[in-house]
Amino acid sequence: MMSELKLFVEPRTLKGFQDLLPEDLIPRKAVVAVIESIFQKYGFSPLETPALEHLDVLLGAGGEETNKELFRLESPEGEPIALRFDLTVPFARLLAQYPDKLKAPFRRYAMGSVWRADKPGPGRFRQFTQFDVDAAGSESVAVDAEIIAVMCEVMDALGVSDYAVVINNRKVIDALLLSCGIGELPRQKHVLRVIDKLNKVGMANVRLELGLGRIDDSGDPIPGMGLDDATIDKVVTFVGLKGGTRAEVVARLTEALPSTEETIAAVAEMQTLADALAALGVSEAHAVFDPSLARGLDYYTGPVFETVIRSAPEFGSVMGGGRYDGLVSRFMDRAIPSTGMSVGLDRLLAALAHLGAVSTAKTSVQALVVSLGGVPDAESLRIASELRAAGIRAEAYFGAKRSMKVQLSHADHYEIPVAIIVGGDELAAGVVSVKDLLAGKRERADIGDREAYRQAGKAGQVTVPRAEMVETVKGLLQG
Amino acid sequence: MMSELKLFVEPRTLKGFQDLLPEDLIPRKAVVAVIESIFQKYGFSPLETPALEHLDVLLGAGGEETNKELFRLESPEGEPIALRFDLTVPFARLLAQYPDKLKAPFRRYAMGSVWRADKPGPGRFRQFTQFDVDAAGSESVAVDAEIIAVMCEVMDALGVSDYAVVINNRKVIDALLLSCGIGELPRQKHVLRVIDKLNKVGMANVRLELGLGRIDDSGDPIPGMGLDDATIDKVVTFVGLKGGTRAEVVARLTEALPSTEETIAAVAEMQTLADALAALGVSEAHAVFDPSLARGLDYYTGPVFETVIRSAPEFGSVMGGGRYDGLVSRFMDRAIPSTGMSVGLDRLLAALAHLGAVSTAKTSVQALVVSLGGVPDAESLRIASELRAAGIRAEAYFGAKRSMKVQLSHADHYEIPVAIIVGGDELAAGVVSVKDLLAGKRERADIGDREAYRQAGKAGQVTVPRAEMVETVKGLLQG
Numbered sequence: 001m002m003s004e005l006k007l008f009v010e011p012r013t014l015k016g017f018q019d020l021l022p023e024d025l026i027p028r029k030a031v032v033a034v035i036e037s038i039f040q041k042y043g044f045s046p047l048e049t050p051a052l053e054h055l056d057v058l059l060g061a062g063g064e065e066t067n068k069e070l071f072r073l074e075s076p077e078g079e080p081i082a083l084r085f086d087l088t089v090p091f092a093r094l095l096a097q098y099p100d101k102l103k104a105p106f107r108r109y110a111m112g113s114v115w116r117a118d119k120p121g122p123g124r125f126r127q128f129t130q131f132d133v134d135a136a137g138s139e140s141v142a143v144d145a146e147i148i149a150v151m152c153e154v155m156d157a158l159g160v161s162d163y164a165v166v167i168n169n170r171k172v173i174d175a176l177l178l179s180c181g182i183g184e185l186p187r188q189k190h191v192l193r194v195i196d197k198l199n200k201v202g203m204a205n206v207r208l209e210l211g212l213g214r215i216d217d218s219g220d221p222i223p224g225m226g227l228d229d230a231t232i233d234k235v236v237t238f239v240g241l242k243g244g245t246r247a248e249v250v251a252r253l254t255e256a257l258p259s260t261e262e263t264i265a266a267v268a269e270m271q272t273l274a275d276a277l278a279a280l281g282v283s284e285a286h287a288v289f290d291p292s293l294a295r296g297l298d299y300y301t302g303p304v305f306e307t308v309i310r311s312a313p314e315f316g317s318v319m320g321g322g323r324y325d326g327l328v329s330r331f332m333d334r335a336i337p338s339t340g341m342s343v344g345l346d347r348l349l350a351a352l353a354h355l356g357a358v359s360t361a362k363t364s365v366q367a368l369v370v371s372l373g374g375v376p377d378a379e380s381l382r383i384a385s386e387l388r389a390a391g392i393r394a395e396a397y398f399g400a401k402r403s404m405k406v407q408l409s410h411a412d413h414y415e416i417p418v419a420i421i422v423g424g425d426e427l428a429a430g431v432v433s434v435k436d437l438l439a440g441k442r443e444r445a446d447i448g449d450r451e452a453y454r455q456a457g458k459a460g461q462v463t464v465p466r467a468e469m470v471e472t473v474k475g476l477l478q479g
Numbered sequence: 480m481m482s483e484l485k486l487f488v489e490p491r492t493l494k495g496f497q498d499l500l501p502e503d504l505i506p507r508k509a510v511v512a513v514i515e516s517i518f519q520k521y522g523f524s525p526l527e528t529p530a531l532e533h534l535d536v537l538l539g540a541g542g543e544e545t546n547k548e549l550f551r552l553e554s555p556e557g558e559p560i561a562l563r564f565d566l567t568v569p570f571a572r573l574l575a576q577y578p579d580k581l582k583a584p585f586r587r588y589a590m591g592s593v594w595r596a597d598k599p600g601p602g603r604f605r606q607f608t609q610f611d612v613d614a615a616g617s618e619s620v621a622v623d624a625e626i627i628a629v630m631c632e633v634m635d636a637l638g639v640s641d642y643a644v645v646i647n648n649r650k651v652i653d654a655l656l657l658s659c660g661i662g663e664l665p666r667q668k669h670v671l672r673v674i675d676k677l678n679k680v681g682m683a684n685v686r687l688e689l690g691l692g693r694i695d696d697s698g699d700p701i702p703g704m705g706l707d708d709a710t711i712d713k714v715v716t717f718v719g720l721k722g723g724t725r726a727e728v729v730a731r732l733t734e735a736l737p738s739t740e741e742t743i744a745a746v747a748e749m750q751t752l753a754d755a756l757a758a759l760g761v762s763e764a765h766a767v768f769d770p771s772l773a774r775g776l777d778y779y780t781g782p783v784f785e786t787v788i789r790s791a792p793e794f795g796s797v798m799g800g801g802r803y804d805g806l807v808s809r810f811m812d813r814a815i816p817s818t819g820m821s822v823g824l825d826r827l828l829a830a831l832a833h834l835g836a837v838s839t840a841k842t843s844v845q846a847l848v849v850s851l852g853g854v855p856d857a858e859s860l861r862i863a864s865e866l867r868a869a870g871i872r873a874e875a876y877f878g879a880k881r882s883m884k885v886q887l888s889h890a891d892h893y894e895i896p897v898a899i900i901v902g903g904d905e906l907a908a909g910v911v912s913v914k915d916l917l918a919g920k921r922e923r924a925d926i927g928d929r930e931a932y933r934q935a936g937k938a939g940q941v942t943v944p945r946a947e948m949v950e951t952v953k954g955l956l957q958g
Contacts, residue, residue, distance in 0.1 A: 008809070008810055008811060008812065009535050009536055009809055009810055010535075010810075011536070011572045011573070011575040011576035011810040011811070012533065012536075012572075012576065013528075013529065013576070014529060014531055014532065014533060014554060014558075014560060015554065015556065016555075017529040017531060018529065019526075019527070019528050019529070019573060019576075019577075020525075020526065020527040020528075021526060021577070021580060021581070022524035022525055022526060022587070025524075025525040025526065025527060026524070026525065029525060040843045040872050041867045041870070041871075041872050041873070042867065042872075042873075042874075043842075043843065043844045043863075043872060043873055043874030043875075044843065045501035045504075045505070045841075045842045045843040045844070046499075046501055046504040046505065046508060046843070047498075047499065047500060047501060047504065048498070048499040048504060049492075049498050049499075050492065050493060050496040050497065050498070050606050051530060051562075051592060051594075051606060052493055052496060052550075052594075052606070053493065054491065054493060056488050056489075057488055057490070057491075071531075071552060072552070073550060073551070073552035075493060075494065076495075076596040076605075077494065079493075081493060083530075093490045093491075094490070094498060096487075096490040097490035097491065097492070097498075098498075098500070101500060102500070103889065103892050103893075104878065105874075105876065105877060105878045105889070107844075107874060108501070113530060115530075115531075117555040126555075127529050127530060127531070137878055137879075138877040138878055138879070139879065140856055140877040142856035142857070142859070142860055142875070142877050143877050145860065146860070146863075146875075149864075272856075275857050276856060276857055276860055278857070279857035279858070279860040279861045279864070280860050280861075280864055281864060330487070330488055331487055331488055331489075331490040332487060332490070333487065362524075363522075363524045364519045364522065364523065364524040364525070365522045365524070365586075377619055377621035377751075377755060378621070378754050378755055378757070378758035379758070380621070381621055381624065381625070381755055381758040381759050382758045382759075384522075384625075385628075385758070385759055385760060388520045388521065391520070392520075393519050393520050393521075393522060394520070394521075394522055395521075395522030395584075395586060396522075396621070396625075397584065398584060398617040398619040398621050398622050399583060399584045399616055399617055400616075400617070400618065410582065410584070413582050414582075
């Protein structure tokens, strides 16, 4: 019995993974092209590493959480290997592996998939795309300023105007914490985590978490850090120093922080960064100093920054990064000071789509060649060739059923803007009909009357000599 | 003792995998852009699927060999999963999974990594890139003709002139085999495998393998198929029918093959394909009919084709494909006739590099800002900004050591074409020195004398007012 039965493999995508259809990829490719040209303009060169790495290269590089989220497997030789969880660790490996070829200073950009066996959710995938720039081999915050300028230029070029690159410096936070007597790393990290929650939970709750603790919305207790009121005041005053120009924030920091050696150096670095941003013409409206920005990752050592879209705060930060001067020394007996940032491409695209700032095309095709009875396939090919030779992206319809209705419904389904219609009569007369499909669609949308609807269906249709076809189509596509 | 020792993770790439440095990726990206624009012009839209698939989606789809070569792992939910081994099987899955969105006819292109746990060797990697076009939902060989036209246009656009797209049709081979009384699939496949070896082993050995067998170079016996001489003559005559125009090959086939129903239909399809190629303006020199082409894969059902570069035969076929009308029915109770081809990107790039037909740039950077003592970083940033605003890809040097020698040696190492040199004096005078680094390099290459060498090092260096910097750099880059 079983052998009589034809069994099909169920076509399905893995949980937490996504198929990208043309309607997803067309805007994505346009955004990537914009970003890539900016990355190149700032002197970053392309680089790619394999999806798989030796396990020890990845293990421990990103902390406990990423260790747990690795997709692990075995090489054909039986070695433990895993899919990469970011592009920064492989970059650090490369810097150590090819010191002669990739002489510092070295700037690279990279785009690629990364994998994390995370709990999937809306907008959270187990395979997602990172698009990174990193500059290795320079301690100068001039380079951090360039990374921030790249962030601004990307948002400008994508047509987003109400964005903010929020900037802070880990050294400033460290200096504050030291001045508060919080020198031990675990306690420093704890304060950072609490500060990081400011936008989510509000200042009152931050105070409680720094002090005696609180009960959260679900009724669970969040233990406090037990800092005294004076110290909490200091921390809270510090994170509240934002607002105004970058110079104003630096001035307030200078005033608010005790003048220790660390503080003076840290605030001076902020001032140097401010000068560099001014030299690059980065506007005060778009790049702001904010002492409340902490950023979660352990490895940051200097400036940190992230980009948010003010009118789409629910998408969180769409780009983020900072200076990490110690990561390469995981692989070699030498530090290569580095800074960089990562574009969260999936999140950025979701935010841009929400703002209506990207293409909604469902196909690359600009013109469909519709051929009716009496027209040989070879003639459809010739028409498509003429369009393509003029740079028009053309498809000739060669489906099994070839009625006018079926072919126009194909164009309609994929929202192809123009159809070239040719039948036996047109062929004999040396003409084609060129139809503006989007115009017809626009008009029909408002029509109830059946006959008027039918008439409107012919809207934007003209019959032209074959020699004028290309120019007519171009006119419609530009219009 | 151990705790005193700092242990480093050895930076290394997995066996059979490759890191792509800027010198690899710069030509690759240029080639991909050329190919992608042609794919789009022919009406193909972009599509991407995840790297990982459920094991049953992949298992058996490519035959025994690919089954063995799968990189297998487990999903976080414990399901068996694997890395994809090609882009065609995931495409077939998609057609079955999204029948409403991806209505046939549907044309897509896709580029992505695929993984095969193969034995690595020179030019053979366990992760490599495929770049495919496929057109689903049409039985018409007009579409196969378009795929062949795409292959030709890709080679033309890449500046390769001595290529050949070799074309055959599985139906013609099947008709021949049937007429020889070879109707059983395993024996048909065996003949195909033998024919496929023609270019490697020569006609005499093909005859032996079809007949009584032979001893190969290593002394191992290759058993023969035991065909009689008359049948071998028929097969050998058939595969020798190549040469001349496509119409001439069709005429020879008509004459040579017995006029059965299958043969007449198969040869008629070749004639239709020839007409379609003519309609598309595909030259006789570049697309040739060759009855000896078999292609290994089981799933081809009609036209098959592959592209070879005549002056670089050692790279084998750089693109290949054919019609596969049955693959989608693995996932659903319906066949979607499809055809397509895959660019072997790694192999194509190796062949183009061998022919000197691609960029040998080591960096995206066109201009390096070299600043000497007395110039603040902010000033270097301003200069870089001016260059970038004019579309010039610029890097400002911010390495730890900033002597003229170190900075120019950086430019030299990465073969950056232009340096903008600015010191305290230049800054005060409102000028910069613009240096054509490649000119100097060209001249110095031929010089033995030390002083002449030093002088030549200054070749192509001009001092210009800051306002003329951009135009001067542009002039050098265009020259």
